[in-house]
Amino acid sequence: METAGSAYDLTAATGQLHTFEDILRTAAVTNDSIDAIADRLLEDAAVLSDGVLEERVPEVPILSGEVWAAGVTYRISEKARKAESAMPDMYLDVYESDRPEVFFKATPERTVGPDAGVGIRADSEWDVPEPELGIVLFEGSIVGYTIGNDMSSRSIEGQNPLYLPQAKVYDRCCSLGPCIRSADSIDDPHDLEMWMTVSRDDDVLYDESTSTSKMVRSVDELVDCYVTHNAVPDVSVLLTGTSLVPDEEFTLREGDTVEIGLEEIGTLSNTVVEV
Known part of the structure; x- marks a missing residue:
């Protein structure tokens, strides 16, 4: 997730979160928006440095069926x-x-x-x-x-x-x-x-x-x-x-x-x- 010019690894905030689909399913259960779910995770999420982002191989952002x-x-x-x-x-x-x-x-x-x-x-x-x-x-x-x-x-x-x-x-x-x-x-x-x-x-x-x-x-x-x-x-x-x-x-x-x-x-x- 990217906000205020910084990128965050939301998967580091909880062991139950691995994909964007996990956020969607969590939002459906809690009746929250996906933005609200992401905001809750930000406090415990890891900030990704520019170097880490450059080394990562970009992936498809969603595994669409x-x-x-x-x-x-x-x-x-x-x-x-x-x-x-x-x-x-x-x-x-x-x-x-x-x-x-x-x-x-x-x-x-x-x-x-x-x-x-x-x-x-x-x-x-x-x-x-x-x-x-x-x-x-x-x-x-x-x-x-x-x-x-x-x-x-x-x-x-x-x-x-x-x-x-x-x-x-x-x-x-x-x-x-x-x-x-x-x-x-x-x-x-x-x-x-x-x-x-x-x-x-x-x-x-x-x-x-x-x-x-x-x-x-x-x-x-x-x-x-x-x-x-x-x-x-x-x-x-x-x-x-x-x-x-x-x-x-x-x-x-x-x-x-x-x-x-x-x-x-x-x-x-x-x-x-x-x-």
């Missing part, structure tokens, strides 16, 4: 949709429909954390990162937010919409991090600045920003679609879509660096590897 994602939650240009798909009208239909697009994205085994390698498929010719606000859920309720990278093969999806699972779900197809911000500490998830840069060697190839205020769906609406008529795990993450998509002339290459920033949460950085 599943990661799902939403699509077409921002308006993407008609030109971009025509370039990506032989059936661009279907995207407009979803954009204007009452039912959002929500699809399965990743398991824990397919998900990586900060500074780890995100994957591009060896059988794909056109690959892009997709920076997204991630909703953290416990027993179907919103408890926090994080950053997600919904890696995508646009060439595979563009061949046929039925290939979407192969374009989206594969080894290292998703990254989450760098932390989880509690829902209570975010004033408005629909008013956060988001930006992404992609670098290759010393060159910045992409550098754009947007705001979650441009989403045409609310986080509550997306969560409702995900959990209704669905058996969801106790802990899950729902990504909320993106409007930051590089031009069709761009594709990721092995060795590229993707940095995604989200106001009030931080920056998620990953290198690109071929899988």
